[in-house]
Amino acid sequence: MDEKVLAVAAGHPITEKELNELIANYPPKQQIYLSDPNAKAEVLEQLIGFHLFSKMAEEENIRESKEFKETLAKMENELASHMAATSVVGKATVEEAEVRAYYDANPDQFLKQEKEGGKEGEAVPYEEVKEQLLAVLLQQKKQEAYMRKIKELEETYGVERR
Secondary structure: OOOOEEEEEOOEEEEHHHHHHHHHOOOHHHHHHOOOHHHHHHHHHHHHHHHHHHHHHHHOOHHHOHHHHHHHHHHHHHHHHHHHHHHHHOOOOOOHHHHHHHHHHOHHHHEOOHHHOOOOOOEOOHHHHHHHHHHHHHHHHHHHHHHHHHHHHHHHHOOOOO
């Protein structure tokens, strides 16, 4: 079965699959917005513009320019560094037992305020704060893993601060 072609820009057929794959890269909340036909049409127009400028870049030999090559080298380095850091922090995990232990060890952090309903000073139930607390603890673990790796890399490669 042939893929439905929505437009042809500078000789490039833009298919429904290509458009949907682009939309799938957006954050979930934006994907919901982009399910609207008018919003989807806007993304199609952006994709058309992308292919038109890509063709222009090809015709003007932009990839051969010194500025392009320097920028590409910088972006490659930034991307590699980002991917290395992501591989370190991506290994951080938090078990539910850790979340529960933190909640139990810090009861004063989980007291209701007057505006939250219920009695002021009453404990917020664990189930109500579990997901938020999990996110906070995971972020802390990621930061700790990042800093540990920085120290390790400083010892391996050296750093001279001036």
